Amino acid sequence: MEFDTALRTTEFDAFYTFNPARLMRSTRAFVEGFPGSVLYAVKANPLPQVISTVRTAGVAGFDVASIGEALLVQAEAPGARSWFMNPAKSRRDIERAWRELGLRDFVIDCAAELDKLIEVLPTGESSLRVHVRFHSGASDALYDLNSKFGASHEETLRLLQRVAVQTAWSCGLAFHPGSQTISIEPYLTAMQTAARLIEQADARVASLDIGGGFPARYDNMPMPPPSALLRQLGEFVASSATLKRVELLCEPGRVLAYDCMSLFARVILRKDQALYCGAGIFGGLLPAQQFFQLPVRAWRGGEAIDATAGGQREFVVFGPTCDSNDRLAFPYALPDHLREGDWIEFQHVGAYSESVRCAFNGFSVDHLVTLDDHEAG
Numbered sequence: 356m357e358f359d360t361a362l363r364t365t366e367f368d369a370f371y372t373f374n375p376a377r378l379m380r381s382t383r384a385f386v387e388g389f390p391g392s393v394l395y396a397v398k399a400n401p402l403p404q405v406i407s408t409v410r411t412a413g414v415a416g417f418d419v420a421s422i423g424e425a426l427l428v429q430a431e432a433p434g435a436r437s438w439f440m441n442p443a444k445s446r447r448d449i450e451r452a453w454r455e456l457g458l459r460d461f462v463i464d465c466a467a468e469l470d471k472l473i474e475v476l477p478t479g480e481s482s483l484r485v486h487v488r489f490h491s492g493a494s495d496a497l498y499d500l501n502s503k504f505g506a507s508h509e510e511t512l513r514l515l516q517r518v519a520v521q522t523a524w525s526c527g528l529a530f531h532p533g534s535q536t537i538s539i540e541p542y543l544t545a546m547q548t549a550a551r552l553i554e555q556a557d558a559r560v561a562s563l564d565i566g567g568g569f570p571a572r573y574d575n576m577p578m579p580p581p582s583a584l585l586r587q588l589g590e591f592v593a594s595s596a597t598l599k600r601v602e603l604l605c606e607p608g609r610v611l612a613y614d615c616m617s618l619f620a621r622v623i624l625r626k627d628q629a630l631y632c633g634a635g636i637f638g639g640l641l642p643a644q645q646f647f648q649l650p651v652r653a654w655r656g657g658e659a660i661d662a663t664a665g666g667q668r669e670f671v672v673f674g675p676t677c678d679s680n681d682r683l684a685f686p687y688a689l690p691d692h693l694r695e696g697d698w699i700e701f702q703h704v705g706a707y708s709e710s711v712r713c714a715f716n717g718f719s720v721d722h723l724v725t726l727d728d729h730e731a732g
């Protein structure tokens with residue numbers, strides 16, 4: 356469907372747009388700036404066209420958390436390599452990953468998960484690599500993942516030693532400071548820890564995966580572009596004799612995908628300063644339920660409404676469902692004259708929107724418009 360047709364339709368009250376050129380640009384810039392190999396974290400946005408675009412843009416492979424994601428990569432990017440970087444996997448999925456899908460990279464953060472790998476995978480197979488994920492320390496991430504995963508430093512050394520003694524596999528280290536980490540310090544601190552662990556380990560550590568978590572721009576968080584952060588990472592690695600010797604990996608999702616999609620939601624009801632829209636938290640605005648204020652723009656009659664003409668006011672924005680949680684966390688400044696039938700474009704919903712949305716209450720966003728680069732957003 357054409358963008359113009361979607362804006363003029365009366366058939367549905369919400370649709371997504373996807374801008375592949377923008378995804379290509381941000382992925383290329385990140386791949387060029389990162390001092391190692393970039394794996395795309397499929398969980399951020401598993402749309403087939405996102406997977407194929409980031410591959411064309413030069414990612415070295417894919418971070419998958421499940422067999423479902425690995426199958427998706429196999430289908431959409433045949434021949435691409437996937438890393439199974441979820442520290443909690445069922446035996447059945449470990450077996451399928453290796454035997455059916457040929458995955459060779461796994462992550463663990465405890466002895467029980469290593470026991471499973473040793474029982475299920477061939478211990479004499481030297482092409483396998485096990486990454487031990489350690490607790491990365493204090494983080495300013497909005498979603499701190501260390502509360503769920505990450506071995507203590509002592510346990511990390513024990514696990515590395517067990518891999519070296521009990522198998523022919525190679526070893527790596529991994530950490531993840533959490534999603535939307537807003538400063539460089541948690542990365543640098545964890546990389547310092549990694550260097551110490553590599554020096555202390557009784558096993559040769561061949562790689563370090565510094566996770567994802569690189570920050571995206573939202574209206575309440577005007578983060579600088581990733582280039583400055585990547586430069587600092589590069590300088591840090593170059594200054595460490597230990598880190599310079601290992602293969603460096605990262606697994607970004609959000610920072611690559613966030614600005615390649617918008618969600619257009621029609622105003623279906625206006626009650627004074629409250630707007631009820633054709634899609635809300637369940638339709639894909641979950642990131643805006645709590646932490647993020649999304650950039651927005653209003654559209655009428657196929658055109659964006661000039662935000663500088665006429666007055667603006669702050670609106671409370673609700674989705675269409677009966678759930679009172681279906682409400683955006685921040686007030687949104689939009690034209691005062693906004694009315695039923697107008698569209699609100701919620702920008703920067705390329706990450707953790709498509710992947711987590713659902714059709715609660717029967718409201719399903721079924722249309723996706725692929726844009727030419729100049730068309731919107």
Ligand SMILES: Cc1ncc(COP(=O)(O)O)c(C=O)c1O
Pocket residue numbers: 396398399418440441500531533534535566567568569606607608609610706
């Ligand atoms: C293991 C792992 N890798 C990568 C990511 C991607 O993180 P982000 O989208 O913040 O870059 C996540 C996010 O939850 C993760 O759990």
